[in-house]
Amino acid sequence: MTTIADVARHAGVSVATVSHVMNRTRHVEPETAERVHSAIAALRYSPNTLARSLRRGETKTIGLLLPDNSNPFFASVARQIEDAGFLAGYTVILCNSDGSAEKEERYLQVLMAKQIDGLIFAGSSDHARVFANVLPGVPAVLLDREIHSVNVDSVLVDHDHGGYLAGRYLVGLGHEKIGVIGGPRDSSSSPARLRGFARALQEAGLDLPANAVVDSDYHFAGGRTAMERLMAQAPGITALFACNDLMAMGALTVLRGRGLRVPDDMSMIGFDDIPYAVTTWPPLTTIAQPVEKIGTRAVSLLLARVAEPAAHSRREVLTPVLVERESCAPLRQ
Known part of the structure; x- marks a missing residue:
């Protein structure tokens, strides 16, 4: 394997001169620099960037731990983080926990062994224990999570406001009997x-009866099962709020199977605005999370934390917006 010493001998210069030319850390005469570049090309020398980074105490890698990258929302967030990290010169290592605290802990140990420079983390319900035990002193940003016991930054979405937008929209269309398919109660987003x-x-002076709310798991199949239950225990509903788009799509298949039309017989609104939301029939009205901002702000906060590990924790709250499409309509009398 070609070494930097081989390049130095080929160019007739010192190893230090080769290093200065490659890293641009000191002025080198143009003729000398040209000999070094020619030697690098002739010997096909490729520096060991990992070793160089380790000597500087960095690896230019970011760990990204998500609950489920098969969920289009998290897939979109991961892509934004990867793109933002790449622009900043970082490689992103993605791990999926499936919402398991045990998997989170094991993956975090693996990421630590790889000497990541920082972590972006969306954890399970037991994330506080896992995070506090495994990652003391590691620069990190939490997505949709806060842990006040450690100095860590957070990028949050105002889920309460998003739910409010959905409710106000359906009420404004005249709906009074509305069903809800919620996500896991131990998540931070669904209860909000x-x-x-x-x-x-x-x-609006309306109630949300307990029998009109069915909890599920944020998956397509879970939306189907929840919709079956909801129609059995609250048959009079005229509108549905599903706490994410995947469950809304699962619910839509149940309605179609029963010969019900959306929005003529049932209005429906989701949450997330995943790419598939525009491909359903009818296209899904939803509450859009600011995916691009979530990803770019997470990377920005993380790199700021890497630069200033002792800075006070920062908390950014992003606002979702209503996206009107064709799955909701005024109540038919």
């Missing part, structure tokens, strides 16, 4: 979306 939704109904 439900709180905002219930507040919008309460402001």
Whole structure:
């Protein structure tokens, strides 16, 4: 394997001169620099960037731990983080935890062994214990999570406001009997979306009965199962709020199977605005999360934390917006 010493001998210069030419750390006469570049090309020398980074105490890698990259929302977030990291000169290592605290802990140990420069982390319900035990002193940003016991930055979405937008929109269309398919109660997002939704109904003088809410798992199949249950226990509903788009799409297949039309017989609104939301029939009205901002701000905060490890923790809250499409309509009398 060609070494930097081989390049120096071929060019007739010192190893230090080759290093200065490659790293641009000192002025080198143009003729000398040209000999070094010619030697590098002739010997096909490729520096060991990992070793160089380790000597500087960095690896230019970011660990990204998500619950489920098969979910189009998390896939979109991962892509934004990868793109932003790449522009900043970082490689992103992606791990999926499937919402398991045990898998999170094992993956975090693997990432630590790889000497990542920082971590972007969306964890399970037991994330506080896992995070506090495994990652003391490692620059990190949490997505949709906060841990006040450690100095860590967070990028959050105002899920309460998103749920409120969904409720106010359906109420504004004249719907009074509305069903909800929620996500896992031990997540941070679903309870917040439900709180905002219930507040919008309460402001309109409406209740959200317990039998009109069915919890699920943020998956397509879970949306199907939840919709079957919801129609059995709350048959009079005229509109549906699903706490993510995948569950809304699962619910849509149940309605079609029963010969019901959206939005003529049932209005439906989702949450996330995943890319598939525009391909359903009808296209899905939804609450859009600012995916691009989530990814870019997470990387920006992480790199700032790497540069200033002792800085006070920062908390950024992003605002979702309503995207109107064709799956909702005024209540038919």
